[in-house]
Amino acid sequence: MEKRYKTSEWDRLRKKWQQEHIDQYLRRVIDMPSTGYFYGGTPHYFTVFPHRDLFVLQIENLLEIDFSELDGDISLGSRMAGFHGLVNLAIEYKPEWGIQMEEARFRLWDLPFLDIFVKAAYDGCGLGKIWFIDHNLKRREDAPPYKEKSGSNEQNAFYASDRKLLEVGCDSMATALKNWRYLDEVGGAQDTDRSESSICFVDELQSWIEDQYDPDDTEAEQAKCQFGLLGWDDL
Template sequence: MASKTFHPFPRLPRELRDEVWEFAVLSLPRRGRAHFFTLFCEEDRAALVSAEPVVMCPPNPNIHSWYHLAAPQCSGPGRLSWIDSNPSAYLCEIGLWGACRESREIMQKRFMPINWFDWGHPERSPEIDQFPALGAFSWNGQCQKFTVYPQSDLLCLQPFNFDNIDWEYLDLSISSHKMGMGHMALVYDPEWELLLDDSIRSQSYPHVDEKGPLRCISRAASNLCNAGALWFIDYRIHRRPGTIPEANRNEFYGNSCKYVEVLPSDTSWEMDDSIFWFLKCLDDLLEEYYEELEDEYDGYESERSEQTSYRVGQPSIGVLACEIEER
């Protein structure tokens, strides 16, 4: 089989080499990309067992953080890997960041990234929202760099331990979240429906549970999670053959795939609408919980500003399907 390596490339004129790198950069997924990470707290660090480093390189080693990002668990729960089955868009660009000095210069010129920690600094300029945050992780003995647009990209966070995630206390270790993400996602697990059904039967509020996935999910869907939109990725949903995609849907591009917004009224998808039942029931329980808080609040203060409503700051909720893109 003939080699795909073009050995004379270094002998090409610099201008032509730059054009090649520019063309490679243009082939990267557009803005509105999907990135997967494991979210864990310091208490669970010892449980992250792997032959390769799986924790994302710290943005500032001099700052201690309780929450961290690590390689995603796309091959199964507890199986962290930056490479295996990872659909993240950041894998499309790590080669260009690490190929050579010239490719890095083109990437730097193209993206003009902001340091991951600087992006989340409380005194940052609003203009920084237009620039990506530059992150890094170690794989195969090398530092791999990547960019994330915290306001327009989709950050899929896979909790390593649902019991230890408190969204309201996430700190600058994942700066984009602390300062407000545009889009956050959780991978939907149909087993959650059974847990929610138990909560409904027992007339309990998962929002105030001491532990469990529903507690974590319910709090993510409340105003405790500083995100503009919370998405649930349901891999059971597939597009019907021969159907035309609906217009005006949110789309996020991954590595050889894309995540597309799905509405209950859509007819181009083969889907189990139980996920919409789950989200409706979850929202109803949150509403009941908020109403009880409202009543309790009214008990000691008769006049209450609309700005202090418990619904203020709650993210919009939606469903995403995954489509494999043909090359």
């Protein structure tokens, strides 16, 4: 049968064509715009790119945010309109998160905000990455030129009106501080052994999220959303 129908060859070609179709679609959809307006008074219309713009949430109470419902709550980038959701979402980093995480190192499950982030990682609809913006973390003047990447899944640079926000590697505190510096010390953040800093916080958070996945559970799913850190630099 294999000799006659060559099923293995067709399977290989079909997978190749499917991937080419997906790649072509993703390259085009990243530039698809979405237009909306604010309620109240005269409508103020604005247009955004849901797959490559950075959307910063001004959160009053983190515990009231349900990241699994964002696709329905925010129509911009909604999958119902043919988008893949808001790929890059950001919230401002709060130093107390890092301090609380350090103090509760052996009972992290007691931290409500941490539970919210874990749920966002596993249940966030359409979210590619949630960024923490640390306005206290600035790129050093003598740092080498930053290599910007484009593409919804690997974008590492975003532009605001007065500054650019750049991804900070969180694998190593010492390595990160070669090119970045904290303007004001936060919880001993200048000490590379301290965990209260935003760099260590994001690294610890990502590790905690990965620990929640049970590879022996056949029905378990890996995290859909990743977390990252954004420092800033002058335009």
